[in-house]
Amino acid sequence: MTHRTRGPGAQHEQRRNEIADAVLAIVADRGLAAVSQTAVAAQAGVSPGRVQHYFPAKQKLIEAAFERGNALSSTRIAAKTTANGADAGPREVLTVVLTELVPYDAVTRAHLRVRQSFTAAALADDAIAGRLRDDYARLHTRLAELLRQDQATGRLRPGVEPDQEAVTLVALAEGLAYYVLIGVYPAGAARERLHTAISGLYR
Amino acid sequence: MTHRTRGPGAQHEQRRNEIADAVLAIVADRGLAAVSQTAVAAQAGVSPGRVQHYFPAKQKLIEAAFERGNALSSTRIAAKTTANGADAGPREVLTVVLTELVPYDAVTRAHLRVRQSFTAAALADDAIAGRLRDDYARLHTRLAELLRQDQATGRLRPGVEPDQEAVTLVALAEGLAYYVLIGVYPAGAARERLHTAISGLYR
């Protein structure tokens, strides 16, 4: 035991992210089925060997992309919720989070296409399913907590159950998001439906 | 012009449906990515050659399975809506249709897993997207029509817009359906949320 294990190089994480971003780009415009070593390498502008080096199994590549997508979305939402100052009330935060689940520009569109692809993959892939379940549990808990805050200060209509309504709101947002993605319902109208649903919970 | 064209044999449609059913079974438990000539042939218990004969291109096979799935769902819903007699009111029909969008047994679970798979495929496949758009347009129109009937007889709350609410209800149902499919929310609770949403539209 004369040597410690050598950690990965300083650029390691950045390179990994570049590759994961390439996967996200491919998923966003050609779907999960179009993801392959060569396609990812071409998209990222690196050699297929490098892709294989960082992700020795395709499954790992997909999982990394999933987590990368979640990280990017979280960052985007965090930026939105703190932009209006730290004094944003629970209802405002709730509204922002739900609104971000509906595509409204090229970036959110890509993010949500990716998310939709992963939700389908979860049905046949336990690893993805587990990650998604954790993800949803966190999201539902977070929104329920926001509703409980407003409930404590008497802003909610009586009889509203935060845990149930949190799930309902996210389900509605995602259902609407999908309609926007395939073009059966305009983004603006979807946002309106969401706002109506939120208003319905408040006095 | 001494000979007319020979039509397909009598068993033609039945054989096609058997193969399409095999595709649906595979999609339901292994996902769209697991669909291949050999897998379908094995599932259907026929030779790969027969699969290829009936569906000379994979795309046609997928499309046929999609339509087959829709046909089966329509049949199932039609059976439910007429089971209670022809005097079922618009609200009852609306409730049945929406309830059928949420899995509650092995059959509906399989159907809705398949549907979820196709919704994801639509994001990267224009042919599927077009079919889904038509499908949704019909569904939304149908539910809006039911709401309008109850609106005409004064049963709806004032201010309810049938076209908008029809979309909202289906979006909610599908979002909840997905949660049931991946196991983050129980089927019974999902149905409750749906019933609550429907009640909210009525006086």
Added chain:
DNA sequence: TGTAAATCGATGTGATCACATTGCTTTGCT
């Protein structure tokens, strides 16, 4: 600076896939 690990491009390999081709059998019409 020596050395082991990390990096990563290049190339190989076996599997699988969609689809083509071929030829035999069956079906359905006249």
Added chain:
DNA sequence: AGCAAAGCAATGTGATCACATCGATTTACA
């Protein structure tokens, strides 16, 4: 009965894929 189309199994083909292997180079730390 005769005949053309339909049905269908078997086999071939070229592409693509995930992953293995190898070798050269660079990096990071003692």
